[in-house]
Every structure is written in structure tokens, then in C-alpha cells.
Amino acid sequence: xxxxxxxxxxxxxxxxxxxxxxxxxxxxxxxxxxxxxxxxxxxxxxxxxxxxxxxxxxxxxxxxxxxxxxxxxxxxxxxxxxxxxxxxxxxxxxxxxxxxxxxxxxxxxxxxxxxxxxxxxxxxxxxxxxxxxxxxxxxxxxxxxxxxxxxxxxxxxxxxxxxxxxxxxxxxxxxxxxxxxxxxxxxxxxxxxxxxxxxxxxxxxxxxxxxxxxxxxxxxxxxxxxxxxxxxxxxxxxxxxxxxxxxxxxxxxxxxxxxxxxxxxxxxxxxxxxxxxxxxxxxxxxxxxxxxxxxxxxxxxxxxxxxxxx
Amino acid sequence: xxxxxxxxxxxxxxxxxxxxxxxxxxxxxxxxxxxxxxxxxxxxxxxxxxxxxxxxxxxxxxxxxxxxxxxxxxxxxxxxxxxxxxxxxxxxxxxxxxxxxxxxxxxxxxxxxxxxxxxxxxxxx
Numbered sequence: 001x002x003x004x005x006x007x008x009x010x011x012x013x014x015x016x017x018x019x020x021x022x023x024x025x026x027x028x029x030x031x032x033x034x035x036x037x038x039x040x041x042x043x044x045x046x047x048x049x050x051x052x053x054x055x056x057x058x059x060x061x062x063x064x065x066x067x068x069x070x071x072x073x074x075x076x077x078x079x080x081x082x083x084x085x086x087x088x089x090x091x092x093x094x095x096x097x098x099x100x101x102x103x104x105x106x107x108x109x110x111x112x113x114x115x116x117x118x119x120x121x122x123x124x125x126x127x128x129x130x131x132x133x134x135x136x137x138x139x140x141x142x143x144x145x146x147x148x149x150x151x152x153x154x155x156x157x158x159x160x161x162x163x164x165x166x167x168x169x170x171x172x173x174x175x176x177x178x179x180x181x182x183x184x185x186x187x188x189x190x191x192x193x194x195x196x197x198x199x200x201x202x203x204x205x206x207x208x209x210x211x212x213x214x215x216x217x218x219x220x221x222x223x224x225x226x227x228x229x230x231x232x233x234x235x236x237x238x239x240x241x242x243x244x245x246x247x248x249x250x251x252x253x254x255x256x257x258x259x260x261x262x263x264x265x266x267x268x269x270x271x272x273x274x275x276x277x278x279x280x281x282x283x284x285x286x287x288x289x290x291x292x293x294x295x296x297x298x299x300x301x302x303x304x305x306x307x308x309x310x
Numbered sequence: 311x312x313x314x315x316x317x318x319x320x321x322x323x324x325x326x327x328x329x330x331x332x333x334x335x336x337x338x339x340x341x342x343x344x345x346x347x348x349x350x351x352x353x354x355x356x357x358x359x360x361x362x363x364x365x366x367x368x369x370x371x372x373x374x375x376x377x378x379x380x381x382x383x384x385x386x387x388x389x390x391x392x393x394x395x396x397x398x399x400x401x402x403x404x405x406x407x408x409x410x411x412x413x414x415x416x417x418x419x420x421x422x423x424x425x426x427x428x429x430x431x432x433x434x435x
Binding site for chain 1: 315318320321322348351352354355356357358359360363
């Protein structure tokens, strides 16, 4: 198969008047473990539903293994969208769903799924509705993983799982990926949890692709400059507006987040002025790229000037 | 092998450093097979591509080489290459930082040297 396992070209998707995906282009790297990170409502789930053919684009094209997943069965069964909050019948048993998944996906590994269910003490004879929230999430995760689909998409898979389950599920995900290389996409709004499993990441905001590349590029993208207020002001005055991602001013300190690596010449020039340049975590990079609040302004919530309580 | 996920040093670089430490200490000898990317990925629960990046740093530095049909092997001369590189690199950076800190505290050069010498003696005890 030439080309990319998943290709999105100029994809738009609206729901009524709401344009949920806008001008989205993507050539997915073969056999990568790719994260999709973005605020809630950014469009992560919609992208996954476009890829597995559950919905079609309003404009543009989606191709999985070179085929249209809305029209070709081969493409549809090559991409699975697995999510813990799937609305399914509560009175049916786990083994019913095991059978259902097994028949829907040609590469489904029954014995692996059965082993995983046993490993997590999930009784195949249990009714789905009687499982705990975490167990429900586990079941979906196990079936998604066992499908061995060439494009396997997990949509916030760990929601509801307890700490031990999450850790184990993460390790199992990584190992199965190494044993059976394929494209795995994981959507999350908690990047630290999956960060080290990923080789690359898509950052999405308000339906648009904001970034697609290596995790290491994200780690190196920004730095925080802090120190003496006057020197900082002079330094920031010389910078182009677009490179300033955020400013903080509190009782204790002042700082500036800029779009430059902590090892860049710009950061070095800040250090030469006596300022400090420290790295910004990938999680915070995502928050700044998606225009999020960093929470410095929360203190106004407790200002009751009308009551004279200021 | 241990890495610190909260350190600002990228994981792939920490992996390269850890392998070099093992070569220096003799845990990995010249001619031995180096750890594979899968082994490292499993050990640290990280993506194998990250492990591979760390290994590739050492291949590019001439400390590891690919032997046909096998994983990477520690090259002959790797020990002295690493020793030289770290002495001229990391050690000098540490000395710079030590001197900067000492100057901040008003400690002069000969005082600092005395402290360094006692640290060596402490180690030996």
C-alpha cells in the first residue's frame, strides 16, 4: 500500500450550523503511536468518527488505507474507534460483546482478548450493566486492542479506570504495539498520562489542526523567562508579539512564556541579561497553543467589592 | 536503567547518557551487544522510537555500531572516546557552575580547591 494509512485533505464537518472541523489536513505516519490532544469539544472524537466512516465530511476527503471508509467495508473494518462511554445494551453479557467484536473485525485475536479479560478479573458471564465504570472502560479497551486493526483509535480510554488499571492498561497498550506494530491513535485531554507512550502528537483546537509532529518538538517549543521586572519588560518589549504566548504577574514574580526553545539564541540572550530560562512542559505547551487560561486570573473570583470584602 | 521524567533533559538523551555510564563502568564491555530499543522501551514504559533515538545518538557518536543481523554492538575504543568526551564536556560545564556558585558565596579559588580535595578523600573512605 502506497501513501499514508490515514489521509485527510481539506476536511470540514458541520453539525447543523456548527462547524466542528475546519480545513483539516493530515498525512498520518505509518505505524506511529499518535496522540490527539486538545481541549474538550475541540473535535478529537469527530476526527475519529470521520476516520472510521461513522460520519462523512461536509467537504474534503478522508482515506483509510487509500479507501473511503464511508463507502468501502475494507476501510471501515480497518479502523476502530474505541471509547469507554459507548452506549450499549446493559443486559447483554461481556461474552456477547466479545463475540460481536470478533465477528466485526477480521484480525480480532480472541485468545488475547480472553486472556486480558481474565488478567483483569472480568467475568465473561457478567452483564455489561453490572460492571463498574472502570471495568466498562477496561472491557472497551480490551476489545479495541484485541481487534488489531491497522488504525486503532482509543478515545479517552482510561476515563473511569483506577490508578492501577490505568498503569497496567498503558503498559499493555505499549507492549501490544511493540509486538504487533500498527497505527494507534490515542485521544486524551490529560497529556502527562500518555506522553511517554507517544512518538508524535496532533494538537487540535476549535476544529483546526494546530500542530502535528514529534513529541520532542513539543517538549522543546517554548520556554519561560523570569527574573527582574525591569529587565524582563525591556526584554519583552523587543520581541515580536506572536512569539509571546503568555505573561504572568503575581505578588512574587513576573514571567513570560515565549515560543522559543530553552536552548535557542533568544533564550541565551535572556540569560545573558541575568534572566532565567526554564523549559515548559508539553502539557503547558498544549494549553498555550490552544489559547487556554493558565489560571492566573482566578483570584478575582473571590473579590467581593460590592460587599466591601475586597 | 532509570530516567527522570521530570528532568528538563529529553528522555532520549538520558537514555544515551545511561548507556554511556554503563559502558564506562564496564557493565557493557566493548564488543557486547547493547540493549535493544524494545528492551529499553519495556524497561522504562516508553515508546520504542524514543529509545531508538537515544541509541542512534551513540551510533552517530561512533560509540555503537550495527553488526549485520544483530543489534548494536559497543565499538572498540568506546570507553576512551566517552571518557574524553565527558571530561571535555560535562565535567567542564560542572566546573563552570561550581565556580559560579562559589563566587556567589564569596569563596576564593584556593578555598574551593581545598573543598574539592576533601571531597575526594571522603569518597575514598
